[in-house]
Amino acid sequence: MTDAAAGAVADAVSEAASPASRTLTADAWRTLRRRPDTIVAAAILAFFLVVVAFPGLFTSADPQHCLITESKLRPQGFGAAHPFGTDAFGCDMLAQLAYGARPSLLLALVVVGVSLLIGVVLGLLAGYYLGWIDALISRSIEVFLVIPLLLAALLLLSLFRNVSVGSGTFNVILLPATVLTMFGWMGYARYIRASVLEAKNLDYVTAAKVLGASDLRVMFRHVLPNAISPVTALVPTSIAGIIGAEAVLAFLGIGVRPPAISWGIMISNGAEWVTGGYPHLLLFPLGCLIATVLSLVVLGDALRDALDPRLR
């Protein structure tokens, strides 16, 4: 018997054994595993995560070691000293791409992670307790929503431009991450609040309360698992959005700051060389950015389908 057949039989057996115990998450997971596009997207993302974690695996060159005599070499193919060529300052492109992935993706993950946390906590509090807590939180959501994310980022980052924060991995993304988080949590809070309002009056929640469960337990054990699924589908798309925003900020020189490298900085440096006959300076970083964003969007789309029971 081949592995695939064995897997199918095992699937069928487990399905027959537990027809009633399939949760929404398990269901969503099954749907996701069957779609080839999701698998490809996940593979691409996994690849870039490995690049973020261990850039040294992919290149032995030092991205900051640049020889101006070797500037603007064209791609030489794998095996040569500079497989992807060098940029206008003679830095190795492959090394820059590998080390530049870290700030770009780390920034996006940190921003979305922290804003999700803030959004979930505030949305849960507002939806569960209502009253003055809700008034306060809803009002702040409204205030922050009035200033679009990008405008706020431009304003604050140009205000804090001269503040020096050091050059560690987290230090280079500290300022953009803080600002983008500050203006990025409202969407999650609104979604969570709305679904908490819906979920908290369900019978089983009332039952849990009657049985004497504490507020905290009801919130995190009973209300939140029900309220979180529409937000989960937003996460990949938001990560993609932040990666794009980083590129814009880099173009203006207020995002991740040189000498640190990010894909955004590489795009903004490479853009002017295209008409000069060196399109690879733009196309390599842009290609990496598009591949990442596309995989995230595909994943988000699949998640939205898998988690929305109405579409089944």
Place this chain on the structure above:
Amino acid sequence: MGRYIARRCLQAVLTLFLVVFALHLLTTLAIQLNGNPALAFFGDRVPSASQLAAVEARYGLDDPCFDQPGNPCLGPFVDRVSAYLHGDFGTNLRGRDVTDIVATAAPNTLRLFCIVTITWLVLGMTLGSVAARWRGRAVDHGIRLTSVLIDAFPVFVLLVVYRYVFSVPLSDWAEDRFGRGSLPAMWFRPSFDSDHPWATLLVPGILLGLAGSAAFIRLVRASQLESYSGEHVRTARAKGLPERHVITHHVVRNSSVPVVTAVGLTFADALGGAVITEGLMNIYGMGGVLWEAVRASDVSLVVGVVTILAIVTVVVMIVVDIAYAALDPRIRYD
């Protein structure tokens, strides 16, 4: 309805006040941490103490609270709000009024928004309707794939590729083919030309509209699918109306309310997109002014423009809410 509008406006005034206060707090904190923005006025030169004091007085930075981190600077806040109420949003580093700059730049942004809105509506209505009409068929899947692809190319990427890769060859080709100064040659110009605003705004506007149209396609599809399964459509079909009539009169018309209001709601996102578009394509609009101000570290211009844009956003949100209440009789506010 009248009371609803009045309440909504009062709420909006409160929100605006809080927004201005939040912006003030952030600016103050930045000045306290960052050092004196008046120094930016002098660039690389080192000013004498009296020159510095004169510039500080001119930009309202002479209050001692700006030297004490953590002080909310309520005195300058009151001054600032009263200046805003008199229509004074400060000046840029060269002493030109922000209101004056915005007034000359706003028409181009409005033109851009016209093109963007038309692109959204045309793409969204056509593709969304087609997808809903033939739900589950190949064309539906194709449109869905298209909208995922559109989502995957942020407006920034589209514009960078267009400006740096396609614009120059395209405009060379158009000049050869149609002659210098002809209309097609204008369309593909890599930069804005104030003598031909519509022609040079067309392509950037379409690209910006394209980038935001995926959400519209999904929205139109979802709201038309809801209409298709509605009872009024079943009735219309049951009484023998031709399918064409059912679609135009009962499906498309009924499902356009959320679409109209979505145009308003995506306004805030479009403002961000407009900043990117105008900045990258050198368009002299509000976003372009902001982009240049950020590049030149002209903080007072950035604060002024962002405040004005925040006010515009609040007004647009009120208009959307009122339009929603007026268009959809099922929604009652009291």
